[in-house]
Amino acid sequence: MSExxxxxxxxxxxxxxxxxxxxxxxxLTIQKALEYAGYQLVRGCGCRGGICGACGTVFRYxxxxxxxxxxxxxxxxxxxxxxxxxxxxxxNKATYNIADLEPNGSVFTALYPELYKCIGCGTxxxxxxxxxxxxxxMSKAIRGDIEGVAKGSFDCVMCGLCSGRCPAEEVQFxxxxxxxxxxxxxxxxxxxxxxRAINSxxxxxxxxxxAKLKAMNLDTLKKVYSEREMEPHMGPEDxxxxxxxxxxxx
Amino acid sequence: MPYxxxxxxxxxxxxxxxxxxxxxxxxxxxxxxMTLKEREEILQYHPDFKEEGRRExxxxxxxxxxxxxxxxxxxxxxxxxDPDKIDLSKIDYETDVLILGGGGAGTxxxxxxxxxxMKVLMATKLRLGDxxxxxAEGGIQAASKSTKDSPYYHYLxxxxxxxxxxxxxxxETLVSDAPSVIGWLESLGAMLSKDDxxxxxxxxxxxxxxxxxxxxxxxxxxxxxxxxxxxxxxxPTDIKVIEFSPAVEIILNDKGHAAxxxxxxxxxxEYLIVKAKSVIMATGGxxxxxxxxxxxxxxxGATADGLIMxxxxxxxxxxxxxxxxxxxxxVFPEQSEGLLITEKFRGxxxxxxxxxxxxxxxxxEPRDIEASAFIRECMVxxxxxxxxxxxxxxxxxxxxxxxxxxxxTVRKEFPGKWILFHRYGIxxxxxxxxxxxxxxxxxxxxxxxxxxxxxxxGLFAAGEVSGGIHGQNRLMGNxxxxxxxxxxxxxxxxxxxxxxxxxxxxxxxxxxxxxxxxLDKDNVATEDRVSPMLLxxxxxxxxxxxxxxTQYVGTIx
Ligand code: SF4
Ligand code: SF4
Ligand code: FES
Numbered sequence: 001m002s003e004x005x006x007x008x009x010x011x012x013x014x015x016x017x018x019x020x021x022x023x024x025x026x027x028l029t030i031q032k033a034l035e036y037a038g039y040q041l042v043r044g045c046g047c048r049g050g051i052c053g054a055c056g057t058v059f060r061y062x063x064x065x066x067x068x069x070x071x072x073x074x075x076x077x078x079x080x081x082x083x084x085x086x087x088x089x090x091x092n093k094a095t096y097n098i099a100d101l102e103p104n105g106s107v108f109t110a111l112y113p114e115l116y117k118c119i120g121c122g123t124x125x126x127x128x129x130x131x132x133x134x135x136x137x138m139s140k141a142i143r144g145d146i147e148g149v150a151k152g153s154f155d156c157v158m159c160g161l162c163s164g165r166c167p168a169e170e171v172q173f174x175x176x177x178x179x180x181x182x183x184x185x186x187x188x189x190x191x192x193x194x195x196r197a198i199n200s201x202x203x204x205x206x207x208x209x210x211a212k213l214k215a216m217n218l219d220t221l222k223k224v225y226s227e228r229e230m231e232p233h234m235g236p237e238d239x240x241x242x243x244x245x246x247x248x249x250x
Numbered sequence: 251m252p253y254x255x256x257x258x259x260x261x262x263x264x265x266x267x268x269x270x271x272x273x274x275x276x277x278x279x280x281x282x283x284m285t286l287k288e289r290e291e292i293l294q295y296h297p298d299f300k301e302e303g304r305r306e307x308x309x310x311x312x313x314x315x316x317x318x319x320x321x322x323x324x325x326x327x328x329x330x331x332d333p334d335k336i337d338l339s340k341i342d343y344e345t346d347v348l349i350l351g352g353g354g355a356g357t358x359x360x361x362x363x364x365x366x367x368m369k370v371l372m373a374t375k376l377r378l379g380d381x382x383x384x385x386a387e388g389g390i391q392a393a394s395k396s397t398k399d400s401p402y403y404h405y406l407x408x409x410x411x412x413x414x415x416x417x418x419x420x421x422e423t424l425v426s427d428a429p430s431v432i433g434w435l436e437s438l439g440a441m442l443s444k445d446d447x448x449x450x451x452x453x454x455x456x457x458x459x460x461x462x463x464x465x466x467x468x469x470x471x472x473x474x475x476x477x478x479x480x481x482x483x484x485x486p487t488d489i490k491v492i493e494f495s496p497a498v499e500i501i502l503n504d505k506g507h508a509a510x511x512x513x514x515x516x517x518x519x520e521y522l523i524v525k526a527k528s529v530i531m532a533t534g535g536x537x538x539x540x541x542x543x544x545x546x547x548x549x550x551g552a553t554a555d556g557l558i559m560x561x562x563x564x565x566x567x568x569x570x571x572x573x574x575x576x577x578x579x580x581v582f583p584e585q586s587e588g589l590l591i592t593e594k595f596r597g598x599x600x601x602x603x604x605x606x607x608x609x610x611x612x613x614x615e616p617r618d619i620e621a622s623a624f625i626r627e628c629m630v631x632x633x634x635x636x637x638x639x640x641x642x643x644x645x646x647x648x649x650x651x652x653x654x655x656x657x658x659t660v661r662k663e664f665p666g667k668w669i670l671f672h673r674y675g676i677x678x679x680x681x682x683x684x685x686x687x688x689x690x691x692x693x694x695x696x697x698x699x700x701x702x703x704x705x706x707x708g709l710f711a712a713g714e715v716s717g718g719i720h721g722q723n724r725l726m727g728n729x730x731x732x733x734x735x736x737x738x739x740x741x742x743x744x745x746x747x748x749x750x751x752x753x754x755x756x757x758x759x760x761x762x763x764x765x766x767x768x769l770d771k772d773n774v775a776t777e778d779r780v781s782p783m784l785l786x787x788x789x790x791x792x793x794x795x796x797x798x799x800t801q802y803v804g805t806i807x
Pocket of ligand 1: 170
């Protein structure tokens with residue numbers, strides 16, 4: 001586990017974890033610094049790579065009144081920072097059958113009536129470790145712009161930091177995922193070519209071809225593999241292979 | 251941390267060769283891919299072929315099988331709990347289908363089992379969705395464009411990538427169900443990348459002959475996982491989730507059928523008994539074992555738990571002698587070390603270059619071949635780029651992507667990576683990235699058939715914990731596919747078993763006792779090891795050493 005175990009050659013800096021001082025190497029992220037300090041993490045650690053949202057963390061610097069937030073796995077320690085982790089923030093998710101919902105603005109208020117309580121303070125945007133304009137998508141939600149919310153919130157890791165600091169007690173990230181699912185299901189066009197491919201597969205159109213491959217001896221299979229035709233990298237979308245035995249022909 | 255002056259100097263060599271390389275690519279000229287024979291030769295540089303990296307398993311159904319020390323260590327270990335201490339008559343939870351693991355496979359299984367009218371209980375080690383599925387960036391393969399592709403070609407690619415060792419019936423199921431899995435995602439409202447006519451965006455991946463890699467930006471796995479999780483949480487009465495409570499042993503009944511599991515609440519440190527009519531193992535992979543000390547891209551909880559529990563219950567292992575190293579793990583800056591740089595970068599045209607800014611391998615070879623080529627270039631030919639930390643690595647020329655596909659493509663197609671590196675002061679649309687192979691995927695696992703059944707009646711397995719689908723090497727985009735195809739299949743198979751095959755019986759942990767006894771009988775050195783591991787140990791050894799009272803002493807520990 002060499003590379004995860006921290007190298008202590010770096011200069012040590014003091015950090016305060018929940019008010020208590022620890023000396024940790026200056027190049028570490030908050031997450032690794034906690035481990036260096038002796039913590040075995042159970043909460044507040046997931047992907048260790050900035051995508052799962054398990055490691056929301058709040059901190060302050062010594063000579064600033066500001067409350068800062070970030071992902072512990074992505075934020076490098078600074079001398080004298082005061083740190084508390086916020087790995088879980090309660091939020092109530094509405095339950096719904098996504099297929100039955102109407103894709104219009106009233107969906108948001110029906111499921112999350114507190115949406116209108118947003119006072120537009122922008123704390124959520126300042127709190128988002130993914131640099132998402134949270135206020136921006138919340139305003140769009142109020143206006144019923146489902147597509148805007150879906151696209152504007154795409155990078156949300158559902159860490160809950162926005163919600164934790166919201167004076168209106170919103171659950172921004174649940175509104176966001178509702179919007180993305182509504183948009184993808186009801187507003188993005190269904191894929192016709194996918195439907196055709198599903199039908200072909202379900203009708204067993206390729207079973208015979210695959211059976212042939214399964215029955216081949218290894219050398220023949222290797223030969224077929226090596227000689228298979230490559231779709232050119234920069235080729236057009238409507239490229240058609242020379243051998244059309246195992247594709248649909250229009 | 252931006253590139254050091256030394257590295258900036260070396261980047262100039264990359265910039266010098268770049269215009270010609272872009273021109274060649276535009277003309278459709280590629281660096282010569284390796285022949286099958288050349289592929290075989292270069293594999294000697296792959297970590298799998300390092301004999302001193304593995305040893306024989308001395309107990310259980312796979313006695314004599316040589317796999318990585320780190321895995322054998324966990325098999326040659328005692329159970330975390332003394333089976334005699336556990337009172338199996340005190341049941342904490344009862345359910346129809348018990349799912350161990352809360353990643354893509356487990357959640358897909360839960361949704362399908364619920365559809366079959368089952369009561370589902372999911373036990374997960376961390377939170378629901380904290381899994382490698384969440385971290386898969388590149389995409390999901392499916393032959394969705396039937397005028398140029400079909401499961402026939404997907405089958406061929408998959409077999410070739412796995413060195414023709416894959417279990418054919420498992421591959422056939424994988425590729426044949428692929429289009430309907432994309433359809434399922436569409437019907438759940440997962441935001442796949444598509445244009446305004448509904449045309450799904452598809453790209454090449456390593457080892458594909460057709461562009462069939464579907465994506466959702468560069469966070470495909472995250473988009474799939476959060477959608478599945480949201481859907482599962484729409485049914486709180488049918489799908490119950492217990493978080494931070496991983497399984498530590500499977501419970502069998504006196505007929506030898508799977509009948510539940512022992513869970514460990516990691517917060518209160520108590521053990522809990524679940525009685526179930528069927529069990530689905532969906533615990534994921536094992537990157538956090540850091541085989542041969544490689545850095546890893548995996549989730550914190552990827553510690554091979556399911557392999558151990560399944561093996562103790564009698565399920566044979568397969569294909570574990572091969573482990574996948576993703577060719578492009580980030581190396582610089584140090585904070586990002588091990589982080590996955592999606593193969594989509596190469597799919598989108600980025601070349602791989604040595605210290606002289608020269609190509610030495612076609613960028614879209616299957617992963618094991620690509621990784622071996624990097625290792626040879628750095629370790630044997632000495633043409634690696636030195637990092638400040640001293641590790642040699644190679645360039646991934648991301649700026650080419652903008653030159654090939656238009657300014658702004660990198661930012662648009664790889665927003666997550668762009669932001670991350672931007673924070674470090676590196677603009678990956680203008681500067682190349684430094685990469686080296688990183689431990690990524692467990693190719694093998696518990697043996698299953700195409701219905702997801704294991705050798706133990708009532709025990710099913712799906713996703714990375716299972717083996718055979720990918721043979722000796724998995725292609726990009728086939729793991730997200732695998733978790734969904736086999737997760738769904740297990741959801742249905744387990745439900746059918748509950749309806750038609752379930753017999754009931756007395757709960758027992760005798761298999762665990764026998765496994766422990768077997769270790770003693772054969773004098774297998776277990777030292778003081780226990781397994782499953784549950785979480786890796788990254789804490790400071792100095793501090794561990796001073797934790798003198800890890801048992802209760804007085805009122806506290
Ligand atoms: S923090 Fe809350 S109230 Fe303030 S803008 Fe954001 S959602 Fe609105
Ligand atoms: S929008 Fe809120 S939940 Fe989503 S990433 Fe930003 S702060 Fe976290
Ligand atoms: S651990 Fe997943 S975002 Fe930090």
